[in-house]
Amino acid sequence: MHRQTVVPPPPPMALQRLVEACRSSFDGSDTPPAADVVSFVCSMIDKIGPEDVALMDDVRFSNEINAGGHQNSPIITYKSIYECSNFTITVFFLPQGAAMPLHDHPGMTVFSKLLVGSAHVVSYDWVCPRVCAVAGSSKSEMLAEKVLDREFTSASGAWVLFPETGGNLHRFVAVKDGPCAFLDVITPRYSPTSETQQQFAFYKDFPYELHPNVVHSELTEEQKRRLAWLQEIDEPEDLRISNLPYRGPPIE
Template identity: 40%
Template sequence: MEAGLVERGRDVVGHVTRVGYVKKIITKRRRTRRIVRPPQVAPPMALQELFVSCLDVFKGPGTVPSPQDVQKLCHILDNMKPEDVGLSAELQFFKPSNGVKSDPRVTSTTIYKCDNFSLCMFFLPATGVIPLHNHPGMTVFSKLLLGTMHIKSYDWVDSVDSDSSVQSSQLRLAKLKADRVFTAPCDTSVLYPTTGGNIHAFTAITPCAVLDVLGPPYSNEDGRDCSFYKDHPYAASTGEATVKMEEADCYGWLEEIEMPENSEIDEIEYLGPRIIEHR
């Protein structure tokens, strides 16, 4: 008898998640077999280059990468392909569902995380949504690897410590930074702690995969928790902020809310190419 490995299941992006042992009858004469361990496979050059660059670029909480460093990371991410992180458009997750409704829950996986930055991916099925949320004190690079999605993003107009009547009404004025559809491959989006669309929402039109670089990563202990918002048209509020009528469509009122129902993200193990941590 000989034991062999067989695939038992795949995760939402098509990676093998469970294996089982089966036994098969060996009818030929038994032979002595030498076990050869496969050599360690080097990660794709782009993924390793991204990791090494992040080590140099991100200096910790309270810092923002220089324009030159932002350009360097964008150049790497702009040229990254799904295969660099073990994905392919041929995976079942990214193929048309033929009318079969899929679970709209979003899934994520972490490639690497340290105190200064994290590399993670988000997988959104068609109609999947990551609600409007912020990134306090963080610089974030988002690269759409596969699929088509709608992105809506805002930046605050007033400062956090404003004592205006807008604050007291639990609504804050925000300026619309993006409200459009993106299809992979496309350029990397960059948001900063206070600019670039720090508050954004993703809505998948087709199954999507997004690679995010966050520096520093979310941390409840360090005050970088995620907050959620609901946006209201500018004309829907009588707040004292004044915006020219012809510019009203470029603004909205954001209301902080509890995490929307059914918006929790399932975490799965990363099974793609591994980075090499030593330099």
């Protein structure tokens, strides 16, 4: 009897085109992409939907693991859709009420887009030159300016943070009406074992009024509302993240 060969389905066209766009656009350096490249990649990301990234695997895992587990923090899942030496494409899934704590992406440009649900995003950039509340302390608070404080949905489109601007330090929370999932395209590729790439860090934010006299300038009330002190902290003990395999069609 002749055994029929099973041919895997082709990758979703939108996802394949996004990968090809990133291949042609990113060289793996920590220099931010040019404006025309940013616009081009964002236009490709905006064509991606939940059906393109096998999102139902995340939904099933979340329903099985997080159901009834109110005594523990909900588990955030992530999976790598595609990675190479120059960039990675990843999907994060946050159950209802889950939060990714305030963290940075040193030296990296990150494109993000909500695929389903909605998330509240707060992001900061460092005030340059970096102003410290307590000079000489490794755990001193450093002054940052708020860039984003708003809710995103799948209709919001892609947004971008750069190594020094655009809200490189950010926190996002799945709002109370349900889970959310978002796509990240990160360049250069994050390498936690790299000897040259700075490792990402977690932070806690405090109101500007904590040290109001450190900044020797006249500030308006509006400017004060945009400022906060950020202190580096250890990874939160209640942060629970699980890696899932990508089971969608392979990328060519």
